[in-house]
Amino acid sequence: DTIYRSGFKCKKCNKSYSSKDAFLDLTVTAGLRNYTEVKPVRTELFRSPLVSFLYERGWRQNFNLSGFPGADEEFRMAQEYFKPAEGGTLVDVSCGSGLFSRKFAKSGTYSGVIALDFSENMLRQCNGFIKQDASLLARADQYFIGICSNIALVRADVSRLPFSSGSIDAVHAGAALHCWPSPSNAIAEISRILRSGGVFVGSTFLRYTSSTPWIIRPFRERVMQSYNYLTEEEIEEVCTNSGLTNFSK
Secondary structure, eight states: OOOOOSOEEOTTTOOEEOOSSSSEEOSTTTTOSSOOOOOOHHHHHTTSHHHHHHIIIIIGGGGGGGTOOOHHHHHHHHHHHTGGGTTSEEEEETOTTTHHHHHHHHHTOOSEEEEEESOHHHHHHHHHHHHTOGGGEEEETTEEEEEOTTEEEEEOBTTBOOSOTTOEEEEEETTOGGGSSOHHHHHHHHHHHEEEEEEEEEOOOBSOOTTSOTTTHHHHHHHTTTTTOBOHHHHHHHHHHTTOOSOOO
């Protein structure tokens, strides 16, 4: 059950994957030299060095203005939902700079935490924050020798998660669903990798809620098209259609 970082070779496709950078790149395009693929603007935005640097230095904190309760409370709420997954493996998809990945790893609740994102620069920021946190560093006598073995950094596409079906106990996606090119594909993938009884906890910005006045809704439909802002009903429907059960909010 140990999470390895040195790399491996896939027995099925004979392709080698390595962690020469601060993370293990498990995307389809890993290692390609002549192929370039441009993702939607919202995806490319978070791959930029500037946004990755700013994410935990003011960007994420501003989510409080939109109704998010703050990182500590969000973590506490997630931990309540994740109680059935204690002792298992948790994947923090679209982890960004690892704000919650680090909290999950430090909690000691899980045997392994995988911080997963498509952005190379976000993962580098995550690696930097981990190295600054003594509680996440392994020791040999009185010396720090590296990142502790219960957290790994992985680059992957949320619509093609590199895990076997039914192999993961918990999946977290904090303020992420609206950024995914296809939330339905991503949620279907999350459902696939979760074991029976596994738990998915996600948060996002909503297009509008049941309390939003009808006169405002058409305006929000038009101005919020750059991201996949969904309604509560749409999220529940796509989760249920993907095989997830016991939806709650």
